[in-house]
Amino acid sequence: MSEEQIKNLEQQFEARIARDEKIEPKDWMPEKYRKTHIRQISQHAHSEIVGMLPEGNWITRAPSLRRKVALLAKVQDEAGHGLYLYSACETLGVSRNELYEQLHTGKAKYSSIFNYPTITWADMGAIGWLVDGAAIINQVPLCSTSYGPYARAMIRVCKEESFHQRQGFEIMMKLANGTPEQKELAQDALNRWWWPSLMMLGPTDAESVHTEQSMKWKLKRKSNDDLRQQFIDQTVPQADLIGLTIPDPNLKWNEERGSYDFGEINWDEFWQVVKGHGPCNKERIDARVNAWNNGEWVRDAAVAYADKKATKKQRQAV
Amino acid sequence: MKENLYNYILGIADNSLILGQRMGELTGHGPSLEIDIACTNISLDLFGQVRSYYQYAAKIAGDGRTEDDIAMLRKERDYLNVLLVEQPNTDFAYTIARQYLFDVYHAMFLTALQSSHDITLSAIATKSIKEVSYHQRFSSDWIKRLGDGTNESKLKIQNAVNTLWTYTDELFHQTEADKAMVTEHIGVDVTQLKKAYYQKVTSLLTEAALEVPKLKWFQKGGKSGIHTEHLGYLLSDLQYMQRTYPNMEW
Amino acid sequence: MKKNWPLWEVFVRSKNGLEHRHFGSLHAADEDMALENARDVYTRRNEGVSIWVVKSKHITASNPEHHGELFEPAQDKVYRHPTFYDLPDEVKHM
Numbered sequence: 001m002s003e004e005q006i007k008n009l010e011q012q013f014e015a016r017i018a019r020d021e022k023i024e025p026k027d028w029m030p031e032k033y034r035k036t037h038i039r040q041i042s043q044h045a046h047s048e049i050v051g052m053l054p055e056g057n058w059i060t061r062a063p064s065l066r067r068k069v070a071l072l073a074k075v076q077d078e079a080g081h082g083l084y085l086y087s088a089c090e091t092l093g094v095s096r097n098e099l100y101e102q103l104h105t106g107k108a109k110y111s112s113i114f115n116y117p118t119i120t121w122a123d124m125g126a127i128g129w130l131v132d133g134a135a136i137i138n139q140v141p142l143c144s145t146s147y148g149p150y151a152r153a154m155i156r157v158c159k160e161e162s163f164h165q166r167q168g169f170e171i172m173m174k175l176a177n178g179t180p181e182q183k184e185l186a187q188d189a190l191n192r193w194w195w196p197s198l199m200m201l202g203p204t205d206a207e208s209v210h211t212e213q214s215m216k217w218k219l220k221r222k223s224n225d226d227l228r229q230q231f232i233d234q235t236v237p238q239a240d241l242i243g244l245t246i247p248d249p250n251l252k253w254n255e256e257r258g259s260y261d262f263g264e265i266n267w268d269e270f271w272q273v274v275k276g277h278g279p280c281n282k283e284r285i286d287a288r289v290n291a292w293n294n295g296e297w298v299r300d301a302a303v304a305y306a307d308k309k310a311t312k313k314q315r316q317a318v
Numbered sequence: 319m320k321e322n323l324y325n326y327i328l329g330i331a332d333n334s335l336i337l338g339q340r341m342g343e344l345t346g347h348g349p350s351l352e353i354d355i356a357c358t359n360i361s362l363d364l365f366g367q368v369r370s371y372y373q374y375a376a377k378i379a380g381d382g383r384t385e386d387d388i389a390m391l392r393k394e395r396d397y398l399n400v401l402l403v404e405q406p407n408t409d410f411a412y413t414i415a416r417q418y419l420f421d422v423y424h425a426m427f428l429t430a431l432q433s434s435h436d437i438t439l440s441a442i443a444t445k446s447i448k449e450v451s452y453h454q455r456f457s458s459d460w461i462k463r464l465g466d467g468t469n470e471s472k473l474k475i476q477n478a479v480n481t482l483w484t485y486t487d488e489l490f491h492q493t494e495a496d497k498a499m500v501t502e503h504i505g506v507d508v509t510q511l512k513k514a515y516y517q518k519v520t521s522l523l524t525e526a527a528l529e530v531p532k533l534k535w536f537q538k539g540g541k542s543g544i545h546t547e548h549l550g551y552l553l554s555d556l557q558y559m560q561r562t563y564p565n566m567e568w
Numbered sequence: 569m570k571k572n573w574p575l576w577e578v579f580v581r582s583k584n585g586l587e588h589r590h591f592g593s594l595h596a597a598d599e600d601m602a603l604e605n606a607r608d609v610y611t612r613r614n615e616g617v618s619i620w621v622v623k624s625k626h627i628t629a630s631n632p633e634h635h636g637e638l639f640e641p642a643q644d645k646v647y648r649h650p651t652f653y654d655l656p657d658e659v660k661h662m
Contacts, residue, residue, distance in 0.1 A: 052345065052346035062559070063566075069365050073362060076355055076358040079346070079354050079358070083351045182563070296349075297470050298353070299350060304468045305462065305466050308466060
């Protein structure tokens with residue numbers, strides 16, 4: 001194809017997206033669109049899978065049977081969501097194994113928040129409430145993103161995730177209304193997870209590299225700063241409601257803007273964690289690599305068995 | 319309190335509790351995402367059954383204890399599960415062998431429990447049997463895949479079966495509570511299940527190209543609260559919150 | 569050995585009376601496993617009463633580049649639709 005032809009195709013392609021048409025796997029697409037989508041969808045999938053680990057920590061220690069089944073179901077959903085997203089990514093011509101390879105070798109990124117440790121039960125509450133809360137704000141707009149398989153996966157994810165945040169908030173509420181010791185657990189968890197949750201919505205608009213292109217492709221519908229403001233505005237009243245204090249002395253309602261003003265985020269910490277220097281980066285990747293490596297003989301056995309069975313069937317047919 | 323009935327229920331429920339806890343340990347660490355999800359489903363089924371049993375047991379005890387008190391606040395000698403279910407997830411072969419060796423028993427047991435004269439137990443059995451039939455399908459398919467897969471998988475699953483075999487005989491031991499409940503047509507006579515159990519297991523192992531262990535001496539004790547060393551560690555996780563923060567609601 | 573489990577497409581009937589609908593995909597070594605995985609992955613919330621699985625490689629798909637010749641010719645065949653035919657309002661049940 002000549003450069004002219006490609007340019008033409010690209011214009012038509014952008015026009016389709018602007019008209020809110022969906023792009024499907026076999027449609028022509030610019031290489032950059034394909035690559036950007038592989039990157040974003042796989043990052044998203046990796047985040048789900050790595051995100052199972054900090055919460056998975058507490059499955060065996062959940063304080064009641066009711067909490068245990070809820071947590072199991074939630075962490076299981078994350079596996080499911082990772083699976084839906086890897087499948088969406090595979091329609092772009094990359095296999096799940098290749099994507100794992102990128103995760104395991106540190107080439108691919110995932111949400112940095114999962115590099116923080118879960119050290120008390122209250123962290124299950126804080127993650128559900130804050131981390132899932134921030135994730136939902138990020139994800140809901142993606143249900144109408146331009147790439148069909150991604151949009152469909154996100155619709156399923158959002159539908160299933162609706163219980164996750166409620167699950168977390170209920171844990172927090174119960175702690176906040178419990179004994180002084182429990183309330184302290186809840187406040188401590190909020191103190192530790194608040195700032196990382198704000199960071200989770202991404203660098204400030206000034207620092208964000210992909211925003212403009214992503215907006216055009218509907219991979220992003222609102223800027224990071226707008227999403228962050230939305231998250232803060234909706235979360236502060238929830239904290240008030242259960243009597244917990246947001247750990248930000250500069251947090252103040254701004255009548256004029258109809259929003260909360262908030263303090264400076266420690267972006268230095270954010271970039272350090274992204275670069276691999278968070279408290280648990282190594283543990284998280286090691287856990288994934290171990291699961292994968294220890295599972296190899298199992299996956300191989302299943303293939304060998306399937307091959308034998310197929311041969312047997314063929315022989316019977318002859 | 320109807321002590322025999324109470325102990326009888328714990329004997330059933332503790333198996334599901336401990337096995338559910340073992341399966342739950344794997345969430346996030348399975349050999350593939352699909353298997354991870356399947357194992358969590360099994361864990362969830364088992365905990366669902368556990369809650370029905372303990373809620374019923376709490377009602378019978380009638381001393382204000384809840385399902386969680388019964389699940390998490392007993393001493394190690396008061397857990398009545400069989401030794402088989404507390405064995406660790408040494409590798410996926412152990413997980414599958416443990417699951418399969420228990421599933422076959424569990425399905426037979428629940429089938430019989432459906433005819434219990436205790437309507438609550440019979441109702442729980444009727445609901446659970448569908449879940450357990452699926453567990454059995456899952457674990458027996460995997461026994462076949464591992465047994466007739468690669469040389470490595472065959473070695474591993476054979477090894478796991480050999481190790482766990484010693485815990486199978488206990489499934490068919492009768493406790494005092496068992497005997498009393500059988501007399502009242504509430505309980506299942508597990509001694510009657512033994513022959514069919516070994517027939518079924520033998521036939522599957524043979525189909526999976528595995529050898530049936532020839533063992534003359536079996537381990538026992540779980541049903542009377544004398545456990546392997548593994549249980550203590552499992553309980554310290556299970557009970558951690560309730561012990562560290564006593565008398566609180568979660 | 570490093571052989572990947574093939575990809576399967578999953579179709580689920582939500583309830584009797586409805587058609588099977590494409591739900592997504594997954595990996596499995598053989599058809600039994602594909603069915604079991606589909607059950608565990610896609611019907612956790614009571615979404616189905618029947619499942620079909622088919623290896624993704626067995627699906628033949630039309631090429632979007634042929635969209636024009638395949639699908640556009642049907643756009644102007646308005647006589648296939650009931651509204652094409654003018655009938656007086658008095659005619660009932662038709």
